[in-house]
Structure formats: C-alpha cells, structure tokens
Amino acid sequence: MLNKMTLTMPWSGMNKLTLKPDLGKKLMVHAVLLTYTVIALFPILVILINSFKSRKAIFNDPLGLPDASSFTLVGFEEVLARSSFDVFFFNSLIVTVLSLFFVLLFGAMAAWALTEYRFRGALFIAALFAMGIMIPIRLGTVSILQLMVDLDLVNTRTSLVLVYIAQGLPLAVYILSEFIRTIPKELKEAARCDNVSEYKIFFQIVLPLIRPAMATVAVFTMIPIWNDLWFPLILAPGESTQTITLGVQQFIGQFVTDWNAVLSSLTLAIAPVLVLYLIFSRQLIRGLTAGAVK
Amino acid sequence: MMTHSDIRKPFPWHILVFLGPGLLIYLTVSVYPLLDTLRLGFFSEDESGATFFVGMQNYANLLFSEVWSEPFWNALKNNLMFFVIHMLLQNPIGLLLALLLSSPRLRLSGTYRTLLFMPTMLSVVIVGFVWQLLLSPLWGISEDFMYNIGLGDYFDAWLGKEGTALVTLSLISVWQFVGIPMMLIYAALLNIPEDLNDAGVVDGANSWQIFWNIKLPLLLPTISMVSILTFVANFNAFELIYAVKGALAGPNFSTDIMGTLFYRTFFGFQLQQGSPTMGAAVATLMFLIILIGVAIYLFFVQRRIQRFQL
Numbered sequence: 001m002l003n004k005m006t007l008t009m010p011w012s013g014m015n016k017l018t019l020k021p022d023l024g025k026k027l028m029v030h031a032v033l034l035t036y037t038v039i040a041l042f043p044i045l046v047i048l049i050n051s052f053k054s055r056k057a058i059f060n061d062p063l064g065l066p067d068a069s070s071f072t073l074v075g076f077e078e079v080l081a082r083s084s085f086d087v088f089f090f091n092s093l094i095v096t097v098l099s100l101f102f103v104l105l106f107g108a109m110a111a112w113a114l115t116e117y118r119f120r121g122a123l124f125i126a127a128l129f130a131m132g133i134m135i136p137i138r139l140g141t142v143s144i145l146q147l148m149v150d151l152d153l154v155n156t157r158t159s160l161v162l163v164y165i166a167q168g169l170p171l172a173v174y175i176l177s178e179f180i181r182t183i184p185k186e187l188k189e190a191a192r193c194d195n196v197s198e199y200k201i202f203f204q205i206v207l208p209l210i211r212p213a214m215a216t217v218a219v220f221t222m223i224p225i226w227n228d229l230w231f232p233l234i235l236a237p238g239e240s241t242q243t244i245t246l247g248v249q250q251f252i253g254q255f256v257t258d259w260n261a262v263l264s265s266l267t268l269a270i271a272p273v274l275v276l277y278l279i280f281s282r283q284l285i286r287g288l289t290a291g292a293v294k
Numbered sequence: 295m296m297t298h299s300d301i302r303k304p305f306p307w308h309i310l311v312f313l314g315p316g317l318l319i320y321l322t323v324s325v326y327p328l329l330d331t332l333r334l335g336f337f338s339e340d341e342s343g344a345t346f347f348v349g350m351q352n353y354a355n356l357l358f359s360e361v362w363s364e365p366f367w368n369a370l371k372n373n374l375m376f377f378v379i380h381m382l383l384q385n386p387i388g389l390l391l392a393l394l395l396s397s398p399r400l401r402l403s404g405t406y407r408t409l410l411f412m413p414t415m416l417s418v419v420i421v422g423f424v425w426q427l428l429l430s431p432l433w434g435i436s437e438d439f440m441y442n443i444g445l446g447d448y449f450d451a452w453l454g455k456e457g458t459a460l461v462t463l464s465l466i467s468v469w470q471f472v473g474i475p476m477m478l479i480y481a482a483l484l485n486i487p488e489d490l491n492d493a494g495v496v497d498g499a500n501s502w503q504i505f506w507n508i509k510l511p512l513l514l515p516t517i518s519m520v521s522i523l524t525f526v527a528n529f530n531a532f533e534l535i536y537a538v539k540g541a542l543a544g545p546n547f548s549t550d551i552m553g554t555l556f557y558r559t560f561f562g563f564q565l566q567q568g569s570p571t572m573g574a575a576v577a578t579l580m581f582l583i584i585l586i587g588v589a590i591y592l593f594f595v596q597r598r599i600q601r602f603q604l
Contacts, residue, residue, distance in 0.1 A: 025397075026397075026400075029394045029397050029400060030402075032390075032394055033391070033394055033395070033406050033410075036387075036391060036410060037406060037409050037410060039469070040409060040410050040412060040413050040469075040472075040473075041409060041412065043413075043421075043424045043425060043428055043469075044412065044413070044416070044424070046424075046428065046435065047424050047427070058433075059433070062433060062434070062435050063435070102315075102319075106315045106316030106319065107316060109311075109312040109313070109315065109316060110312065110313050110316035110317060112312055113309050113312035113313040114313070117306065117309050119306065119309055125313070125317065128320075128325065129320065132320065132324060132325075134522075134526060134584070134588045135328065135581070135584065135585070135588075136526065136530045136584070137323075137324050137327075137328075138530060138532075139328060139331060139530075139577045139578075139580055139581045139584075140324065140327030140328040140330070140331045140577070141327075141331075141556075141560070141573075141577065142327075142330075142331050142334060142560060142570050142573050142574045142577060143326070143327035143328075143330035143331045143334065143574075144323065144327045145570075146327075146330075146570070147322070147323070147326075147327060162319060162323050163323055165316075165319050165320075165323070166319050166320050166322075166323035166324040167324070169316055169319070169320050169324075170320075173316070197308075198308040198312075199308065199311075202312065223415060226417070227416070227417035227418065227419075229417070229418070229419050229532075229533045229536070229537070230532060230533065234561075245417045245419050245420075248417075248419060248420065248423075249419045249537055252423055262423070262427070263427075266420055266423060266424065269417065269420050270416060270420055273415050273416055273417070274412070274415070276415075277412065277415045278408075281408045281411070284411075285407060285408070285411070285477065288477040288478065288481055289477065289480065289481040289484060
C-alpha cells in the first residue's frame with residue numbers, strides 16, 4: 001500500500017529508482033516503531049501528567065496536560081507529609097551504592113584471581129559463580145532469613161547489602177573475566193619484571209583498564225537492586241529500613257482511594273529511575289549490544 | 295646450588311586476598327542458603343520450632359495430598375501459562391522490533407532504542423500499579439479508549455475476573471520486558487556481516503526470504519538464550535502478582551504462580567500458617583524446575599545450535 005502511495009508523491013519523482021521502494025519501507029518501519037513507542041511510554045506519561053493535576057481534573061480529563069486551573073502539588077505534599085519518603089529514598093540509595101561498590105570491587109578482584117592465576121579449584125570456583133547467573137538467589141530465601149536471624153541482622157540495611165552483593169557477583173565475575181582476558185600479557189609481564197607487587201598490578205594497571213566493563217556491570221547490577229521488592233519485604237520490612245520500592249508498595253496499599261497521593265507517589269518512585277536511565281542508557285545499551293551478556 | 299625444583303613457592307597469599315572476600319560472601323549468602331534450603335525440604339517442624347527429618351513427606355504432601363496438591367498444581371499450571379504467553383508474544387515482538395531497529399540507515403534508531411527500553415527499567419511494583427490504575431473501570435481511561443475505537447462493549451474489569459486476570463497480568467509483564475529480547479536480538483543482528491545480506495540481495499531474495507533463510511538461522515543461538523532467560527525469570531516471578539493481587543493471588547487463586555505460592559507457604563497468610571520447611575520444599579521444586587530448563591538448554595539446545603552453526 002505505502003509503496004504504491006509513494007509513486008504518486010511528486011517529490012519522489014526525482015530519484016524514482018532508488019527512492020521508490022525505500023521510502024515506503026522506511027515510512028512503514030517508522031510507523032511501527034512510533035506506534036510501539038507510544039504503547040511503551042503512554043502508561044508512564046499518564047501517571048506523570050496526572051500527578052500534577054487536581055482530583056477533579058484527574059477524573060474529568062485524564063489525558064489532558066495540567067493547565068493553570070488544574071495544576072496542583074497537593075498529591076506530593078500529602079505523600080511527603082504522610083509517609084517517610086525521604087527515609088525510604090535514602091535507604092534505597094545507601095543500599096544500592098554500597099552493594100554496587102562491593103560487587104564491583106570484589107567482583108573485579110575475584111575475576112582477576114580466576115583468570116590470571118593457575119591454582120587448584122579455580123575451575124570449580126568459576127563454575128560455582130557461573131551457576132549463580134542462572135539460579136536465582138531468591139530460592140535460598142528460607143535459609144537466608146534464618147542466617148540473618150542468627151547473625152542478628154534482620155531489619156538492617158546490612159542484610160540487604162550482603163544479599164545484593166551475593167546476587168550481583170556472578171554476572172560481575174563473568175563479564176569482568178571476559179574483559180580481563182583481553183588485557184595484553186606484555187603489560188603484566190613488564191610490571192612483574194620491574195618487581196611490581198601483584199596488588200599494585202591489579203589496582204594500578206588492571207582496574208583502570210577495565211573501567212568500561214565496570215560501568216556496564218554497574219548499570220546491570222544497580223537496576224535490579226533499586227527495584228527489588230522480595231528481599232526488602234522479607235529481610236527489612238521495618239519502617240526505618242524500608243526501601244523506596246517497598247515503601248511505595250505499602251503506601252499505595254494504604255492510600256488506594258487517594259488518587260492524588262497515589263499518582264504522586266508513583267511519580268516520585270518513577271522519576272529517579274528515569275533520570276538515572278537517561279544518564280546511563282548509552283552505557284547500558286552499549287553493554288547489551290557489545291554482547292556482554294552472551 | 296639449588297636446582298629449579300628445589301625452590302619452594304611461597305604460599306600465594308595474593309590469590310586468597312583477591313578471591314577471598316567475594317567468594318566468602320557468595321558462599322555464605324548464596325551457595326550455602328541454597329544448599330541448606332534443599333536440605334530443609336526434607337524436614338518438618340513441631341510446635342516448639344524443633345525440626346525433625348521426614349524424608350519425602352513434604353514433597354508427597356505438595357504433589358499428592360488434598361490440602362497442598364491443588365494449590366501446587368494450580369500454581370504450576372498458571373506459571374506455565376505465564377511462560378507460554380511470554381514466549382508467544384514477548385519474544386516475537388522483541389524480534390520484530392529488533393529487526394526494524396536494525397534496518398540500515400534508520401533515523402532516530404538510538405532514540406527509539408532508548409524509549410522502547412524504558413519500561414524495562416521500572417520496578418515491577420510500579421508497573422503493576424500503573425496498569426491497575428489504567429485498567430480500572432473507575433478511572434475509565436481504557437474504557438474510553440475502547441469506545442473510541444468502537445470496541446467499547448468488550449471492555450471489562452479484566453484484572454478482576456478469574457478467566458482473564460492471569461492473561462492480563464502476563465500481557466502487562468510482556469509490555470514491561472519486551473525490551474530485553476529486543477536488545478539482545480538487536481545486538482546479534484548488528485553482528486551479522488553486511489556481506490551476507492548483500493549476497494542475498496544479489497541472488498534476488500526479498501526481505502522475507504533474507505530474514506527466513508539468512509538472519510533467523512544466525513539468530514537462533516540468541517533466541518534460545520532469550521528463551522532460557524525468559525524461562526528462569528518467569529518461574530522466579532513474584533512481584534507483579536503480589537503488587538497487583540496481593541499474596542492471595544486472587545480472584546480465587548487464578549493468578550497464583552510458583553513465586554506467590556512460595557511466599558504464602560513460607561510466611562503464611564491470613565488463615566494459612568507459614569512453614570519454613572514446607573516453604574523450603576516449594577523452593578526446592580522451583581529449583582528443580584529451573585534446573586531442568588537450564589539443563590535442557592545447555593545439553594540439547596545450545597549444543598545442537600553450535601553444531602548447526604558449523
């Protein structure tokens with residue numbers, strides 16, 4: 001259909017032979033992609049715009065943008081007044097940052113040990129880490145809770161950080177190992193001839209070289225931690241240790257009829273992730289398309 | 295004079311320092327709990343909290359007893375359905391979008407990629423609520439939309455009905471995660487050399503033939519990897535059902551999957567008493583299901599595909 005249409009378009013006459021089939025096809029591709037983009041973004045946009053509207057406008061004109069008469073921040077004020085969003089946000093932030101730091105540090109160190117040195121059991125340990133990529137840590141929850149009770153860590157952010165380090169390590173070790181293998185031998189051998197210690201080789205030569213891969217691992221590790229509901233629900237459900245995902249889940253459960261507050265809390269929970277995503281999307285997409293998770 | 299073999303190497307402390315911290319945490323918080331859970335599945339608990347060995351009793355209960363078997367098979371069936379819908383929709387749509395995104399000289403492809411992947415970034419909890427609001431007859435956004443395209447009479451409270459709730463939740467999950475197969479397949483498409491396409495064009499193949507005879511065979515390893523990732527994620531899912539339907543996975547357990555069954559069995563809910571050992575048994579069965587899926591992938595699919603590539 002579109003192919004035929006382009007034939008009659010005056011401006012396609014210029015270079016009929018090359019443009020004719022191409023343009024129609026291109027329009028089709030854009031039409032499908034654009035439609036799907038709308039499907040992907042519409043729900044998010046509806047929530048964002050309605051969180052800035054008065055209750056009446058939310059119901060009468062759900063798809064309209066907020067204007068002078070319908071704009072209000074009452075939802076946000078309610079959320080901030082009635083729940084400890086700042087505390088939840090801080091908890092999520094600290095848990096995510098700490099977990100991320102240790103996943104990257106311990107992950108890179110383990111990847112280096114496993115790829116650089118020959119020692120008994122290296123293959124077994126590598127296989128053990130590899131299994132963690134496929135087998136979800138969640139299946140061990142019963143014993144993890146038991147362990148945290150024994151260590152007196154229930155309702156602490158430490159328990160979450162420990163679990164997330166264990167959860168993030170397998171993929172980190174895998175991706176970083178692949179990357180460390182590409183570092184030229186000569187570099188390390190030269191350093192060893194100069195009697196540079198193994199620690200210095202790792203921290204001053206290897207770590208800076210694998211920074212791009214570290215960024216990829218960081219993005220892949222960060223998102224599931226920030227978004228997790230399962231472990232906060234089980235290990236740290238207390239008011240003072242709740243993460244933002246759990247906080248939003250519980251807040252909405254309580255205020256389900258207060259649409260302003262519900263929409264605003266959703267917006268508050270979506271916004272940080274979207275901002276983070278827009279900043280790191282290039283890194284994330286590069287990581288995915290570089291075949292880092294093959 | 296010392297010969298070479300006389301030199302005793304000092305203990306390689308640096309290996310221990312590098313490997314130690316990560317391995318220690320991984321072993322204590324991931325490997326040990328997983329093994330301990332498998333062990334706990336063979337135990338039961340009395341009122342005082344003391345555990346004793348009961349052999350296969352928990353599994354026998356789960357699979358065959360009157361009280362347990364019905365929820366278990368129901369959850370397994372629902373979970374299979376959840377997985378099948380993902381395989382039928384999420385991965386083909388992802389493939390289609392990847393093919394379109396990889397069309398040569400496509401303008402704005404970077405922007406499309408970024409935007410299409412956005413829902414995948416959001417917490418499942420948020421996604422669940424967003425769709426709950428959108429599909430709510432109270433708000434009427436979906437209802438109005440259906441009327442506008444002339445299908446108003448078909449609008450229903452899909453999330454609230456036994457017959458449609460699971461399918462609706464699966465579709466929501468497909469909406470969210472379609473970005474993952476899209477990206478992985480897109481990456482694989484970028485790695486297919488241009489020459490192959492050109493050769494096809496020179497031989498007079500149309501786009502469909504090029505896709506079917508050149509691209510698809512080369513994409514098979516990626517597609518099978520996407521499938522196993524989908525399988526593991528689906529049989530480990532919990533958040534979406536819990537966020538939208540609560541731990542009871544209503545209406546009448548029609549949206550109950552292995553994850554929610556595990557949660558209820560472990561913690562108990564309302565009238566049901568929680569049991570760690572019974573929860574461990576459910577987790578063990580989930581473990582076995584996932585292990586079987588991964589084993590099939592590793593031993594049959596991946597091996598065959600590699601041979602096929604040669």
